[in-house]
Amino acid sequence: MTLYTTTVVTPRRGAERARRFFESAGFALGLPILLLAIWGVWGTAAPAQFFPSPIVIAQAFVDTWIGPAFVEDVLPSLWRLGLGIVLAIVVGVALGTVIGLVRWLRELSEPVLEFFRAVPPPVLIPVVTLLFGPFDTGKVILIVAGSIWPILLNTIDGIRSVDSVMTETGRSYSLTATERLRYLLLPAASPRIMAGIRQALSVALILMVISEMFNSSSGFGYRIQYFQRNYLIPEMWSGIVLLGLIGVVLAVLFGFAERRVLRWYHGLKEVERA
The missing domain is CATH 1.20.5 (Single alpha-helices involved in coiled-coils or other helix-helix interfaces)
Structure with missing residues (x-):
């Protein structure tokens, strides 16, 4: 049977x-x-001169990016993007957890965090260039400086919104501070943390391109700007298409990771709908 x-x-x-x-x-x-x-x-x-057909752009895409340009410009840009995102996640979650747990620190730092969040990251390019020069370090720091805020603020809100009953239950079961953080606080705050990471991905992608448009001789942003200045319009559009494809791949990878991390959360939502 x-x-x-x-x-x-x-x-x-x-x-x-x-x-x-x-x-x-x-x-x-x-x-x-x-x-x-x-x-x-x-x-x-x-x-039209500035709006070539998709076939022309596709041919320019193959001629431009399927070759040395991908290794010389795209891969270094993706490396800086990935490193900046990882650093933003680590620093944002760690700092947001501490600020979310300590009330006086949260009240003390809130005005400062709101001030720096309101500063557009591209205006920091001259400052970062003066401090670190036109090198990869400055580009990565710019990506971190702009993309960390959604992660940091969402982590703070997520830690603050953890139900006090759950916290007291963890204490009643004699869980250590590390165990409460690992098995209670971070899992409960993970939906908001993942929402912040989703927002940070798009910001990081934008800053990757912007950081390479200034004081650079290689990279994704430099190459697109080079095409625009030399009126290589199909090549310029092919770079924009490749940038959009990178964004789609990031969204797909993040969706896969989010489903794995928040499997319990989506399961609860399905149970509530049923």
């Missing part, structure tokens, strides 16, 4: 998952394909 039930239910579940996958893929790809088709028809019917 058990074997019969398994052979009947499993194919249905597999078919249902396949249907949902194809529906999601159709919705995700339908609008981009439609926009590309409209752009292609418009570019063919009314060709």
Whole structure:
């Protein structure tokens, strides 16, 4: 009886998952394909110098980025982006946890945090360049300085919003401070922390490009600006397309990591909906 039930239910579940996958893929790809088709028809019917057709951009993409330029410009930019994001996450979560736990420190630092959060990170480029020069260190620091704020502030709010009953329950079970932090506080604050990381990814990507447009002789931002200054319009658009693709890959990787980290959270939401 058990074997019969398994052979009947499993194919249905597999078919249902396949249907949902194809529906999601159709919705995700339908609008981009439609926009590309409209752009292609418009570019063919009314060709413009600054808006080449998708075919021209695709050819420029292959000629420009499938080769040495990817190794010389894109990979170093991605390395700086990844290092900046990791540092922002580590520093933001650690500092946000401490500030969230210590009330007097939170009240003391709140005006300062609000002040520095309001400062646009691109205006720090001259200061960072003076302190660290036109090197990778300054570019990474700029990425960290701009992307740390969503993580830091969301971590503080997440730690503050932990239910006091849960904290008292942990103390009643004689959990140490480290155990309460690892098994209670950080998991409870993880939904807000992940929301802050999601916001920080887009900020870090923007700052990666901006930091390479000043005092640089290589990198993603430098290459796009070089194409623009020399009126290499298809190449410029191909760089923008590659930047968008990098953003999509980051979003997909983050979505995968978020589902793994917040598996318990999404499970609770499904139970509440049921």
